[in-house]
Amino acid sequence: MKITDQFDMPRSEWEKLIDEWIFDEKHRQMLKLNLLDGYTYDELAYKFGMSTRQVSRILMKSKDRLFKRVK
Helix, strand or coil, rough: HHHHHHCCCCHHHHHHHHHHHHCHHHHHHHHHHHHHCCCCCHHHHHHHCCCCCHHHHHHHHHHHHHHHCCC
């Protein structure tokens, strides 16, 4: 499920927040694909050549950092 379906905030605002608060380019790409485009952890793992566990850890930390700014 995409985050834009859950919160009343346009995609452009999410992209701006992600760009502002997630400093690593690969992590930004992964977070945007997951939150905004609905990619699963398995799809991201395949796309970025990582394990699902690595993707999970990256996204957990990135989401935590992002959502602290949104609330």
